[in-house]
Amino acid sequence: AQSxxxxxxxxxxxxxxxxxLRCNYSSSVPPYLFWYVQYPxxxxxxxxxxxxxxxxxxxxxxxxxxxxxxETSFHLTKPSAHMSDAAEYFCAVRLLTSGTxxxxxxxxTRLKVLA
Amino acid sequence: GAGVSQTPSNKVTEKGKYVELRCDPxxxxxxxxxxxxxxxxxxxxLIYFQGTGAADDSGLPNDRFFAVRPxxxxxxxxxxxxxxxxxxxxxxASSLLGENTEAFFGQGTRLTVV
Numbered sequence: 001a002q003s004x005x006x007x008x009x010x011x012x013x014x015x016x017x018x019x020x021l022r023c024n025y026s027s028s029v030p031p032y033l034f035w036y037v038q039y040p041x042x043x044x045x046x047x048x049x050x051x052x053x054x055x056x057x058x059x060x061x062x063x064x065x066x067x068x069x070x071e072t073s074f075h076l077t078k079p080s081a082h083m084s085d086a087a088e089y090f091c092a093v094r095l096l097t098s099g100t101x102x103x104x105x106x107x108x109t110r111l112k113v114l115a
Numbered sequence: 116g117a118g119v120s121q122t123p124s125n126k127v128t129e130k131g132k133y134v135e136l137r138c139d140p141x142x143x144x145x146x147x148x149x150x151x152x153x154x155x156x157x158x159x160x161l162i163y164f165q166g167t168g169a170a171d172d173s174g175l176p177n178d179r180f181f182a183v184r185p186x187x188x189x190x191x192x193x194x195x196x197x198x199x200x201x202x203x204x205x206x207x208a209s210s211l212l213g214e215n216t217e218a219f220f221g222q223g224t225r226l227t228v229v
Contacts, residue, residue, distance in 0.1 A: 009155075032215055043119070043206060043220035044158070051215055090157050094215075100170040103148065103208075103218055105157035 004033075004091045006106035014114045019063075019078040021109045023091030026072065032094035033074045034103070035065055039087045047089075050074060061085070086113045117141070119221035121207050127227045128197055136192040136224045140209030147190050148218060149182055150206040158206055164190060165212070197228045 007022040025031050033050040048059025055067045065076045076089060091106040120139040128134050140147050145166055150158035160174040167187045175181075179197075184190040194201055204225050208218035 034217060036220075041222075043121075043222040044208075046217050046219070049215070049217050098171065100163055100165065101146070102160050102163055102171060102174075103158075104160065105150075107157045108155075 003104055004093050004106040006089075006091050006109050008109050009107065010110050010112065012112040012114060013081045015083055016080050019076070019081045019085065019111065021076040021089050021091075021111065023065075023074045023076065023106060024072050025074060025091075025093050033065075033067065034092045034094065035059065035063070035074075035076050036090045036092060036105075037061075037087050038090065038108075044090065047076070081111075081113045083113050083115065086111055119207055119209055119219055121205075121221035121224050123224060124222065125225045125227075127229060130197060130199060130228055132197050134194050134197055134226065136194075136205050136207075136226070138190045138192070138207030138209075138221060140188065140190070140207070141219055142188075143211070144209035144219075145187070145212050146210045146216075146218075147184060148208040148210075149190070149192050150208065152204045152206055152223070154203075161192070161205075194226075197226075199228045202226055202228045 005024045035047040036044040038044050047063050048057045050067045058064045063078045088108045088110045090108045092103045122137045147164040149161040152158045162182050163171040164184045179195045182192045204223040206223045208220045210216045210218045
């Protein structure tokens, strides 16, 4: 089955430290991969998406992700965490099944930023 | 509006009642999705519309759930004989058609069945 796996349901980092949120996908075809962020009581906001034009994708708010086919990974990073980064992050893959596209989400990683 | 709009933002209903949740997608977006998000979980796919037709309803949990999009724009998710287990945030998203488009999400409707 094609899906995404997010390792670590909770991650805590100190303000200013590196943020690394892990996502692995299971797919036999080039995937369409996304990272979304969800702030409390809000919907999902797109951070970045993999377009196959470049393996290193830059997104909003200083986040970036690197597509590594050999590792089937699409980990999200940010060099320096800010308090405002505290939120839940979801990795997603867009799949074509039975002629239609659907987005499949991971279970999410809640990021906590410590002062 | 510029984004996906969902109404109501919160809905409390009694067990056994019928509810309707509304989604106004971004203008021009042919694709529309409904997802359900339970506490501590990622969004789970319910149904996908391409235009007016439900192209994939494989995620609807049972026949108490139904969704329509009669004019290819606004969609309504309908839940009959609600159960406490239906309590969740229901998210709507819309997108353009195409291989590498992203979905834009509304803020969701928090449904609580008491």
